[in-house]
Amino acid sequence: MEVNPLAVILVYFDSKGDRLLYRYPYQTLGQTLKLEEPHEEQPNKKRNPFAVASTDDLLQTPTHQHPTQAQGQGQGQLQGFADDVLSALFAVKPQLCNQKFELKLNDVRFVSHPTLISVVPAVTSNSASNQTTTSGSNAASSSVAVTVAKKQQMLINIVFALHAQASYSIVKCYHELSKRLGLALKFEEQRSGYLTEQTAYMARTHDEQQQQPLERTFELIAERCSLAKALKSICNDLCTTGLLSTTLNSNLTLTFCLPAKAHQLHKKGSMVDPETIDRCLRALKPYHGMLLLVDFAELLDCVPPTGARMLWQLVDAYNPLISLQSMASNADLSIEHVYKLVSHLVYWAKATIIYPLCETNVYVIAPDAPLHTKSHLVEKFSTRFAGMSLFEVISDFSLPTSIGHLTTPLQQPARQGILAQMVLWMLQHHLLMQLHTYVQFMPSDDDEFGDSASCNQTHMPGSCDNLTEEERDDDPLHGGSILSMSSQPLPMPVNANRRPMVEDHDSLASDNIAVQPSSSHKSNFSMTASLSTDNCDSLDSMEDEQKLKELLQVFNDADRAAIRRIPASLNVDDLSLLVKLYQMGYFKSEHHLEEIMYFENLRRSQLLQLLDKFRDVLIIYETEDPAIASMYNNK
């Protein structure tokens, strides 16, 4: 896999010259390439039969396609480069310091952030602080000309060797890591002269062990020097988990995550780059929820000890059934802080973003769910939920289904809790995805075909699961009957089924419902309030007439005509709500119902009724939330 580093190299350069102090793994780079991935699964696949086999092609083919070929090739080509050549290459000129440096040699890409550090002279602390200020500037030469003569500068370059195919974002991550290591070392140097001590130690070991084989020397260095030990563990961690937490000089803790690697732990073969995560996190809204992917114990290694308190505060309030907003208020944190913490956890592959679990959420099997008889998830599932078969459970989600639909009030309350747990488990393993309902304002403009009732059917949300069964049977014979069926005030029967259960017990899912504005107990009160359309009172005042006219001004002529044909447009309340939502831009396929409900403080039933009344000008459909989907659907 091109995510793993081939090697980490430490190069040191001062007035006495350059030196490669430490390198891990110890074999020459050519050999590392071979050893690095012993479990090479992919057979040497034959290229497109019409393509000419050329070594030049290999570098261009992005990633996992031909790892074996690329590695075989790399072996021969990099073996010639001795440590002194590498050291000369990475002892860069001062102009190149403190910025990204990338060098590609044949099929190895070297990335680093050369850092210039002023050496702490053993004399006074006074001069040390003086140098601290100047070393920040790029080429620390001009301003403090007086001190320059005495000032010792050294260059430290922690270089990561990667496969040439490593993508831009991976390279960027490694650069960031090198930069942070450089900064940490700079800090430790200025605090206690750590770097001077460590580099001197390493150099001395090299000098002493000159007749020994190089590998032995490096081993010895790793035993003696804590810096070398740290670099070694960093390299190993990057190869195994992509998450690292290293303490330098038993003082400074450096935590780092390589998302491209870390996210593979939860979903094999997925390549999540930081840009995708950022895109997902930018779409974070207060109504979103968080689902942890790991145990509480595993959370702490992703934050430096100083940040742990706030994380615990959030984790204490953690509940996948409530929104980030509620979590923030329960944890007594501001929503911005919660966003930051959640973003951090998501970046570190410790959590994922969901819509808080509730009865009305509609789930369906994710298109790329790794569901097959040989999957390890099958066993994992039956261990977690004794006696349950993953396939049996998940096949219920072949059709979009909500927890509410899968449980009936007649079952024991515990059943719903277990089901919620199973859904959470399946979400954690990315086996399910949630479907949301979106609305698009789109009046029909073609009357020339004659809108017969049978050809004018809007698909209804919520009720669709009930419908599908009947649809199959009824459709061919009487298409018209469906219209009458779906035009009933719709979520009522469904809600009526569910309500007793919600009130009965405090199961996990019902907690959420109380918080959510969605299908709450109050829904039947609201019905009577806004259902006034039907009793068309003939005493429509002039005022109302005027108001309706004003409201309709926001639409263009064609749209206005289409809306006027709908009876509900004569009701001021209904029309003003429609106009309000329209003007807010909610009917452009960009916002799902839950979002509209959240931001406009509407109940699900209220919204569904409105959408039903104006169904002739609205198109309603189900699809996944693109913000959440983008993280894991990178096909």
Next chain:
Amino acid sequence: MHSHANEGATGHGHGHGHGHGHSHTGHGGSTEGKIRCIFLSEFHATAGCKISCQVPDNYISKEVFDAINVYIIPKQHLQRCILTVNAMDVKIVGYPVGIQDQQKYARNAFLFNLCFVCDSRARSVQYEPVVKKLSEYLIMMEEESCFLSREDDKVRLQNIFQTVLRDLNERKVATIVEGDNTIYLKIVMHKPDPPSVKDHMVPLLLANLRDTPLENWDLTTQQILPYINGINHVARIAAEADVETDLVKSCIQNLVYYGVVQLLPILKYSNVYMTQNLKHLIQSAALSNACRKYVALQPDKLLPSVQRIFQFYASMTHGVTLRAICQRLCPQHHNIDERKMVIFGLQHKFIRCIHKYPVFTGSVPSGRQKMYTGLISFDEICCKTGLSPCTIEKDIEKDTNVTVIWK
């Protein structure tokens, strides 16, 4: 440092000279970038490392060059390696060369490097073979006639660079005649192998390639091309064109590689589709107009409205078959060809097909049950066994050990 350093982001999309609509998206934030500059650097006997010829002039400033010249004229170990250095906001692809000759050269050797410069964010792998090839030409010309080391000759080199820079950026191909030599250069983009083609897949020809004369294709392609219509699946094409199936598969895979053909799931009225990113259809007027034209049953009549089309797509969801949608919405009354509608949706990824996977949950599978692993879709099983979907369906329904998963 350079005002133009960040233009890389705008360079995206220039790599599609072939116009097959195959978008080669930048890999994780990097972009396909143009060549910004070509220069020749040499090691001068007295002046040391210097740029002796550069197009456009002074793109690489002296400060930048001084900082990185060790990577342009490196030590002997690194000669004849493709060496790319990315620092100070420029990315320089070079192929350092040393020609040893004690008679000709003051220092017994002539060291030079021909470099292409890109934006620091741009992908540059595709230029590596070109840099190497052009260097080899220059080595040859140098050995024959001291083309590079003669002081006065930089004007001709300048002209070569100008042509190469312009032609490669515009057409990805450059041919230069210089004295007795003709230099041929071409940028070849490599994409990963397309996935292997299976019997049940349906190839769809993209764009206006039908207009290309048949003789331009290879023999197998000529034979199968008439049967590629977005409806026939691979096995059927093989049968109708009387070509061996494996040959058809590799031929189609080849066409997929070049972005001429796209593979779709087989179209059945019992299929279930699901929308994704449907909003793009309305947000782009060009796309919705293209869609209206494409899906029209009779193109000479009034084109179907966007609203109808959108409604049709919007009604696609899990559990609703194409048949049910057609019965409900009567697309043909609205001058819509539902098959074209599905093809257009799949092609532009507004919809995806929800496949059906039988999974055997018993202990020991026997016979056909061995295929029910969850990895082989229903269509594929039908194709492999040669049985009708109906038979398989009944077979699965009877078997209590088989669960069906739609995804």
